[in-house]
Amino acid sequence: MATGEVGTARPGGIADDPYHLTPEGIKEPPEGWIESLRYFGPGLILSASIVGSGELIATTTLGAQAGFAILWIVIVSTLVKVAVQIELARWTISTGQPALTGYNKVPPRFGPIGWVNVLWVVMALSKVLQIGGIVGGVAVAFSVLFPIGGDPLGFRSILIWTVLVAGGSIALLYSNRYGLIERGAVLLVGVFTFVTIAIAFGLPFTPFGYGAGDLASGLGFQIPAGALGAAIAMFGITGVGADEITFYTYWCVEKGYARWVGPNDGSEEWARRARGWINVMYKDAFLSWVIYTFGTLAFFIMGAAVLNPQGLVPEGNEMITTLSRMYTDTLGEWISIGFLIGAIAVLGSTLWAAIPSWSRMFTNLLATVGLLDWQNATTRLRYVRAFTVILPIVWGAAYLFVQSPVIMVQIGGVMTGVFLLAVVVCVWYLRRTEIDRRLYGGAAFNALLVVSSIAIALLGVYTILSVFNLLPGA
Template identity: 25%
Template sequence: MSDFAQLPQKPVPRFPGWWAALGPGVVWMALAQGSGELIWWPYMIAKYGLTFLWLLMPACLLQYPLNLEIGRYTLLTGESIFHGFIRLHRGFGIFLWILMSVSFLWFGAFASAGGTAMAELTHWPNGWSQREQSLFWGYASIAVFIGAILASGVVYTLIERFMKLVALVTVIGLISACMQEDVVATLPEFVRGLLGPTAAMPRPWQASDASKLLTAITFAGLGGFWILFYSYWLRDKGAGMAGLIGRITGLGGAEEAVSSDGILPKDNEDSRGQWKLWRRFLSLDIMIGIIGNLLTTLMTCLLAYALLFPKGLLPQEYELAVVQSQFFAVSWGEIGRLLFLVVAAAFLTDTWLATADAVSRIQADIVQTLFPRTRNWPARRWYYLFLALLTVITSFTMQLDAPGPLILTSALIGFGGTILFPPALYLLNYRLLPAHLPEWAKPRGTPWLLGLSFVVYLALAAAYLYASFRL
């Protein structure tokens, strides 16, 4: 284990105000919308009705303790949570690094999933198959996003503004669609479904859907290695002690010195007061992500139950974002259908943007943490190197299969990491770090919520294996 005693101590940076500080939770909410909300929950509702709806609220709330501990570590040290895992045990950190790297080989599928919406919207290039059109638009969106990152001043600022815009437009559209008469008529039965199954399963269970259900539950917020992104967004937002670390800038901005090692809070009265504000910010920012994600997921489920379930329409293959266009068509007709396809394209391709950015940050951070000599290169150079590699790799893996199976592959690998996070966070935040913190900065309450998350995720893994491989 690494010793935190070697880290310098400085006063906690001043809290900038709520409007300036909030943001990572919205980015988390918008990124989570890319798979759980738009694809797998509507799929499960459209196919099995309200059978599994009661799992949605617990699934969203289950991620709160994980995000709280991930955020707490970054706010108190300025370090990424991955750096913390490496401090906990170098071998454990390397294992997670390898597992994470494998899980993100296929996230280009989100760009091709967004391409399914653009292909349906334009039917262009002419004469190409649906698959070829979807891939074309997927590659085009990647090119646009890479250009935007390169031209940006601070990369995180670009990510946050774009994700806020996508989330706002989508929420407004979903609320409008849910207010239509045909949808409102199903609301009482839908609400009862939140309390538990209200009727027998409308069709026989298919074992092949076990991975889809597991993905829907785990990624009701951000599951797998995606949940670790929150640490990096807080870091570049400059939350807590991370305000002293530095940020990744685009080629359009001046290069900043970004430290791999953290800084601990100094024990004085001013730091104590500032930490109280940062601690409140953390809880509120996380709840914005969780509640916002829960509400939008509930709306897509309601629309799927009212509009897709009666017709047996399922989002899959190269139509992942096509059948849901009826969500907006119910209120705005053909114009609404076309608008939904545009929103869905942004909805899904922004997942590629945020994931490419976050994974590049993680890779650069891990390399500079594990191999100190690599710090001869600035963090920004490593970031762009990994961004280029990820772009090439995911552009290739997009060709291997339809978006759905690729997204599931990435999710299932990442779920293995999710099971390991609760005990690691407990050891890090409740055993290793507190000895080096002022009394007012030590974790409050009990870590039983982390234990609950661990037990539930372990049970989900067992249920998945049973449902998938039982004779």
């Protein structure tokens, strides 16, 4: 049995259920990187989600629009949110509770639901567009590779492939086994990310080369005219967004971190185990940060170096063919098939992580308002599987209605930036009220958490003012 698989509990929901903390589930934490490696996993699922729509679509589009000028935003956006992600996961590991359960504790409340979860519902609705854009991106890539009924960008071929992508995702993920999701994420994200990084750093040896001067020009903390909207969306969607910060907690539980810590009996032994497994989570989060940071930089550089000089910006259903120019213009037309396969892998990795993650979050939301018992593993699995079927169908339908993957992804990115503000509020509330002080991070981490919180808060406030045209001079 893969560690932390959903639905492995016996009827009633306790035995082997990672969301139930029992003395029988306690395990001593490993020490050092080598011994910790086999306990990594949540961060790899996170990387599969991140190295996808944000990087291939939003980051590349920003590079195509603005060139190297805002390279600094790419770096900041991947770094600044990690401390908030870790702090929320710290609370989860010490309590065994997932994010939406914690969000619902933050006052004020409207009956059974807290204001943060109300805002989460609004974000989830905007994500219908964003993840619909991902479904559409995969469908378009398949359609260009294997057109059905003539024009690869015609409605008939894209419709058929959208149905196939949604149906195939449901079939592959219906079991919702943690081990399957983790292994699939690693496979999908690994090869294409490596190849993309290799190409990006090899561009100086092609006609689309760039130099140290180009990179330095992107570190001047400036935003060119006309690129502000794309920059805000990219900040919200690249690196760990509000949705990734949220669902990371579910994977930390299902990997087993909280169960291995055991129930909080107030003892020093419990605190020692908790610190040990939190340290494993630190390493897991750091590895995922390295993966998605280099992936993000690679996609941005390719957009800035290859697409921007030619005035090419990914738009509409032509997004995939425009993005393929990053490869065909540097390596030749022979690479176009490889790019399409890679695009399917990188966008598919986001879809692979998104379906089970959002299924868990929606199920948890229903539990917080009393519509189901989250602690009953059998009931929980039934609802998770129901959402595994429903969500890909809804996302696919949203894409077929809008058919503009870039805009769809950017809309979701803006709303993600707004919800990040609420996540920061939750993290500090739960830190003050429910995290054992013996588990707090050190001085350096706490300083980073403050900086991250301030940066995210400023982004959220700016985005809200921008949406309602309340900025000076707007």
